[in-house]
Amino acid sequence: MSHRITGKRQIGEETFWIEVEAPLIAAARRPGQFIILCINSDYSERIPLTIAGADPNKGTIELIWQRMGKTTAELAALNEGDEIANVAGPLGTPTHIDRFGVVVCVGGGIGNAPLLPIATALKQMGNRVISILGARDKSRMILEDRFKEVSDELIVCTDDGSYGRKALVTEPLKEVCGRDSKPGHAFIIGPTPMMKFCCEATRPFGVPTQVSLNTIMIDGTGMCGGCRVEVDGKAKFVCVDGPEFDGHKVNFDLMIKRLGAYKKLELQAYEKYKQHQCRIGLK
Amino acid sequence: MVLRIPPVTQEERTQLLHELSQKQNNSGLKPKERLAIPPQDMPQQDPAVRRSNVSEVAQGYTEEQARIEAMRCLQCRNAPCVQGCPVQINIRDFVGAIAKGEYGKALAIIKESSLLPAVCGRVCPQEVQCQEKCTVGLSLKDVSKAVSIGRLERFVADLDKNGAAAPAVAPTTGKKVAIIGSGPGGIVAAADARRAGHDVTVFEAFHKPGGVMVYGIPEFRLPKAIVRKELETLKKMGVQIITNFIVGRTRTVEQLMKEDGFDAVYIGVGAGLPSFMNIEGESLIGVYSANEYLTRANLMKAYDFGKGADTPIAVSKRVAVVGGGNVAMDSARTALRLGAEKVYLIYRRTEAEMPARVEEVHHAKEEGVEFHLLQNPKRILGDAGSNVTAIECLRYELGEPDASGRRRPVAIPGSEFQMEVDTVIIAIGNLSNPLIRQTTPGLEFNKYGNLVVDEQCRTSMPGVFAGGDIVLGAATVILAMGQGRIAAAAMNEYLAQKQVAGNR
Ligand SMILES: Cc1cc2nc3c(=O)[nH]c(=O)nc-3n(C[C@H](O)[C@H](O)[C@H](O)COP(=O)(O)OP(=O)(O)OC[C@H]3O[C@@H](n4cnc5c(N)ncnc54)[C@H](O)[C@@H]3O)c2cc1C
Ligand SMILES: Cc1cc2nc3c(=O)[nH]c(=O)nc-3n(C[C@H](O)[C@H](O)[C@H](O)COP(=O)(O)OP(=O)(O)OC[C@H]3O[C@@H](n4cnc5c(N)ncnc54)[C@H](O)[C@@H]3O)c2cc1C
Ligand code: SF4
Ligand code: FES
Numbered sequence: 001m002s003h004r005i006t007g008k009r010q011i012g013e014e015t016f017w018i019e020v021e022a023p024l025i026a027a028a029r030r031p032g033q034f035i036i037l038c039i040n041s042d043y044s045e046r047i048p049l050t051i052a053g054a055d056p057n058k059g060t061i062e063l064i065w066q067r068m069g070k071t072t073a074e075l076a077a078l079n080e081g082d083e084i085a086n087v088a089g090p091l092g093t094p095t096h097i098d099r100f101g102v103v104v105c106v107g108g109g110i111g112n113a114p115l116l117p118i119a120t121a122l123k124q125m126g127n128r129v130i131s132i133l134g135a136r137d138k139s140r141m142i143l144e145d146r147f148k149e150v151s152d153e154l155i156v157c158t159d160d161g162s163y164g165r166k167a168l169v170t171e172p173l174k175e176v177c178g179r180d181s182k183p184g185h186a187f188i189i190g191p192t193p194m195m196k197f198c199c200e201a202t203r204p205f206g207v208p209t210q211v212s213l214n215t216i217m218i219d220g221t222g223m224c225g226g227c228r229v230e231v232d233g234k235a236k237f238v239c240v241d242g243p244e245f246d247g248h249k250v251n252f253d254l255m256i257k258r259l260g261a262y263k264k265l266e267l268q269a270y271e272k273y274k275q276h277q278c279r280i281g282l283k
Numbered sequence: 284m285v286l287r288i289p290p291v292t293q294e295e296r297t298q299l300l301h302e303l304s305q306k307q308n309n310s311g312l313k314p315k316e317r318l319a320i321p322p323q324d325m326p327q328q329d330p331a332v333r334r335s336n337v338s339e340v341a342q343g344y345t346e347e348q349a350r351i352e353a354m355r356c357l358q359c360r361n362a363p364c365v366q367g368c369p370v371q372i373n374i375r376d377f378v379g380a381i382a383k384g385e386y387g388k389a390l391a392i393i394k395e396s397s398l399l400p401a402v403c404g405r406v407c408p409q410e411v412q413c414q415e416k417c418t419v420g421l422s423l424k425d426v427s428k429a430v431s432i433g434r435l436e437r438f439v440a441d442l443d444k445n446g447a448a449a450p451a452v453a454p455t456t457g458k459k460v461a462i463i464g465s466g467p468g469g470i471v472a473a474a475d476a477r478r479a480g481h482d483v484t485v486f487e488a489f490h491k492p493g494g495v496m497v498y499g500i501p502e503f504r505l506p507k508a509i510v511r512k513e514l515e516t517l518k519k520m521g522v523q524i525i526t527n528f529i530v531g532r533t534r535t536v537e538q539l540m541k542e543d544g545f546d547a548v549y550i551g552v553g554a555g556l557p558s559f560m561n562i563e564g565e566s567l568i569g570v571y572s573a574n575e576y577l578t579r580a581n582l583m584k585a586y587d588f589g590k591g592a593d594t595p596i597a598v599s600k601r602v603a604v605v606g607g608g609n610v611a612m613d614s615a616r617t618a619l620r621l622g623a624e625k626v627y628l629i630y631r632r633t634e635a636e637m638p639a640r641v642e643e644v645h646h647a648k649e650e651g652v653e654f655h656l657l658q659n660p661k662r663i664l665g666d667a668g669s670n671v672t673a674i675e676c677l678r679y680e681l682g683e684p685d686a687s688g689r690r691r692p693v694a695i696p697g698s699e700f701q702m703e704v705d706t707v708i709i710a711i712g713n714l715s716n717p718l719i720r721q722t723t724p725g726l727e728f729n730k731y732g733n734l735v736v737d738e739q740c741r742t743s744m745p746g747v748f749a750g751g752d753i754v755l756g757a758a759t760v761i762l763a764m765g766q767g768r769i770a771a772a773a774m775n776e777y778l779a780q781k782q783v784a785g786n787r
Contacts, residue, residue, distance in 0.1 A: 024533050038490050043584060045593035046490070070593055086490040088527035218583070218594075221488050221529060222716055223555035224575035230566055235559060240718070254566055257669040261568045265588065265595035272589070 002083040006060055013139035014067045016076045023059030025089045031117040032095030032244055036220040038086040045071045048217045050114035051090060064113035069266050070273045091220045092243045097121045100184035104176050106132045106169050106198055108190020112143045114212055115189045123150040132172050138163035170201045177205035188247060196252035203248055211247035213238045229255050296347040303354050314357050322428050323352040330649040334619050337502045337586055340646055349438040353382035356430045359418050364432060367416035370765045372396040374413055374432055381435055389439045398471050399764060401509045402496060404437025407761050408640045449519035453480035458778045461486060461545040463530045466494025467760045468551035468751030468767035470513060475771030477520045486528040494553055498582040501613050531722035546781060547746045547774045554752035555716040559709055564663030569597055569671035573614045573710035580617045599706040601625045603674045605660055606710030607637040614708045615652045626652045627702060631659040631679050631692040661699060663707055673701045713757045740770035748774050
């Protein structure tokens with residue numbers, strides 16, 4: 001079963017969106033779940049991407065990703081009509097969506113993509129949704145329009161002030177937590193250091209905080225243990241026990257180091273790929 | 284007499300075979316004469332060379348070797364070897380056929396009981412199954428001198444290069460069967476259910492079918508082409524194989540049966556949950572479960588990283604592997620092939636208790652894996668960047684026998700010592716993956732998380748059958764195959780009854 005790409009757009013600096021055929025996944029997926037794809041079967045890497053949206057009637061899912069290395073670059077080089085050999089899912093435990101009252105959803109960079117289905121479901125559940133979106137600069141701010149649709153309040157900020165408020169997301173997050181109508185729950189998705197600091201921000205306010213972890217994965221079914229993190233001092237497998245965890249209990253420092261385990265090799269592979277693309281005149 | 288000198292050159296072997304055959308034809312070989320025939324060693328790649336390639340280590344018997352080896356068989360009337368075989372292959376007769384040069388007949392005899400002889404010939408622990416019971420080994424008081432039944436099985440299976448014609452399939456019954464997991468148990472269950480005329484679909488979570496035979500057992504021990512051939516045969520029979528389909532996530536067992544029209548299901552999802560030791564330092568960079576290490580290396584072909592493959596793996600100098608089974612041997616030998624200078628195998632009992640196949644232990648030693656017996660890790664140490672720098676172990680001695688009858692290893696207090704390593708691979712076993720359990724209410728599991736089945740491999744849910752590692756705990760290829768076969772038979776019977784009931 002191959003998966004045809006039925007739509008593709010670049011939606012920001014280094015950020016891409018596709019809609020791809022995966023009828024069974026579109027029917028089964030719930031917010032917070034992800035897929036693992038493998039572009040071709042022999043040599044490609046398996047990489048996890050969150051299901052940013054799905055249309056069960058059309059049988060398609062939406063994926064949004066940032067070009068980071070070789071595999072995400074290869075994916076970005078595909079176009080409408082092209083096929084992805086392997087898409088497996090939906091994986092992970094779905095987000096626990098409940099009536100919390102006021103919720104705050106914080107997205108950083110590409111994290112806005114996995115956050116969107118959660119914010120949407122929270123809104124549908126009748127929560128008052130406050131969304132805080134952050135990015136390095138204006139060109140990297142994605143999905144603002146779609147968050148507008150599902151948020152009762154939207155705060156946008158950039159690190160350099162090129163768009164919205166000039167601030168890190170932790171600033172407005174602290175303000176929101178300090179309000180009289182304190183949020184009953186916080187959902188944070190973004191780069192790992194950002195999630196770490198957001199958890200530090202909510203901790204003093206006692207706001208339960210959920211993060212979605214993006215560790216390195218292979219199978220995504222609990223078979224290899226490569227995705228393990230320390231939560232409350234115990235090893236947990238992100239692909240089956242997560243990807244969402246109580247952020248106040250996650251050992252982020254160790255996780256950040258583990259994410260860098262293959263930095264040198266990944267960089268080599270990406271550089272080689274880019275050189276090759278130049279030589280064959282694709283760039 | 285020629286028989287005394289182990290023949291080493293091809294010429295000498297041809298000569299020996301000629302003499303043996305003549306003797307056989309004239310007066311017949313006497314048991315004493317058979318026992319004097321030198322056991323035939325299997326040609327193999329030189330250890331120094333094979334350390335740096337992933338090609339198969341053991342290269343298989345030549346025709347002369349196979350026939351000489353087969354003539355060592357005494358053709359025992361009670362054939363004790365057959366009792367030692369988990370699927371009761373008619374070993375005496377197939378070995379006899381090889382001795383006569385009737386290879387097609389030999390293969391047909393094996394295939395009556397086993398569908399994957401090229402695999403089993405390579406990976407079965409023969410020394411504790413058929414060969415342990417073999418009269419020749421017993422007479423020579425050395426199990427390693429038993430008739431090499433596994434090597435002979437492999438020899439005839441490998442002759443069958445293009446694969447036998449796909450087995451005949453009965454007229455369609457209109458019944459649909461789902462096989463979950465494409466390991467050896469699933470493959471056999473699929474073949475047997477298809478032969479009975481059912482419409483069979485195999486669902487596999489990974490992007491490539493074959494189970495542990497593909498993602499776990501390395502190329503140098505079991506070439507993937509062999510598994511591919513078996514899967515091709517399944518397809519030729521009309522079995523559909525759907526990859527990237529995770530039962531419990533993509534669809535549940537219940538959905539398959541209630542909404543998708545499957546009349547029966549075989550669950551053969553294996554034992555896919557790696558055990559860790561729960562010691563300090565296990566989350567450091569450079570600590571792998573054997574499953575992760577082997578999956579990166581085999582399925583994702585990390586040995587070709589930078590030469591096409593995109594999945595990286597640690598570039599290691601000194602590797603510690605913890606465990607004493609096949610999984611540990613495979614990890615250690617894979618680490619060597621990925622360029623490690625030193626590989627330490629740490630096991631808390633002695634070599635006699637190691638569950639690995641003797642041949643693998645032997646090969647690992649030949650290749651330079653250092654065995655550290657009666658030792659066990661206490662913690663793993665790392666640097667400021669959380670990279671592994673050393674492993675601290677305790678020394679052990681053997682105490683009183685435990686429930687399994689093996690002497691229990693006891694730590695010697697104060698015996699801690701450290702070894703410098705940059706990679707640690709934990710190969711201490713697998714538990715059952717809980718996904719099916721969590722998503723299939725109504726299925727009965729035991730306290731170890733294994734599926735409970737009766738002698739016919741029926742689970743607590745009507746129409747649902749199971750076998751292999753999910754039932755047995757981490758076991759063997761042949762036991763999984765055997766259960767796949769039993770389950771398929773029970774399933775075929777169940778479906779036939781359903782058919783009758785439906786026609787009424
Ligand atoms: C549950 C989950 C959901 C995710 N959802 C999204 C998403 O919606 N959009 C998005 O842009 N990214 C997402 N990611 C991250 C994405 O998988 C990585 O960016 C991608 O694998 C990088 O691959 P690469 O070859 O392009 O880059 P590489 O050069 O290989 O790696 C770049 C960095 O990505 C991380 N990474 C590498 N390999 C993997 C791997 N196999 N699995 C996970 N991370 C890896 C490492 O930290 C690495 O340093 C998600 C990750 C997880 C675990
Ligand atoms: C490294 C290693 C070396 C070994 N060496 C030997 C040896 O030398 N000799 C020997 O006899 N045995 C050996 N074994 C054990 C042997 O491989 C297993 O006992 C045997 O493969 C079990 O077969 P199985 O039919 O239970 O399925 P498995 O081979 O375990 O395959 C199960 C399949 O099901 C798939 N699956 C899991 N969950 C799902 C799901 N929810 N939906 C769909 N698919 C799913 C998995 O991806 C996998 O492909 C070894 C095992 C390992 C790990
Ligand atoms: S026990 Fe050994 S000698 Fe006897 S029939 Fe079996 S293989 Fe031959
Ligand atoms: S990715 Fe292998 S266990 Fe999570």
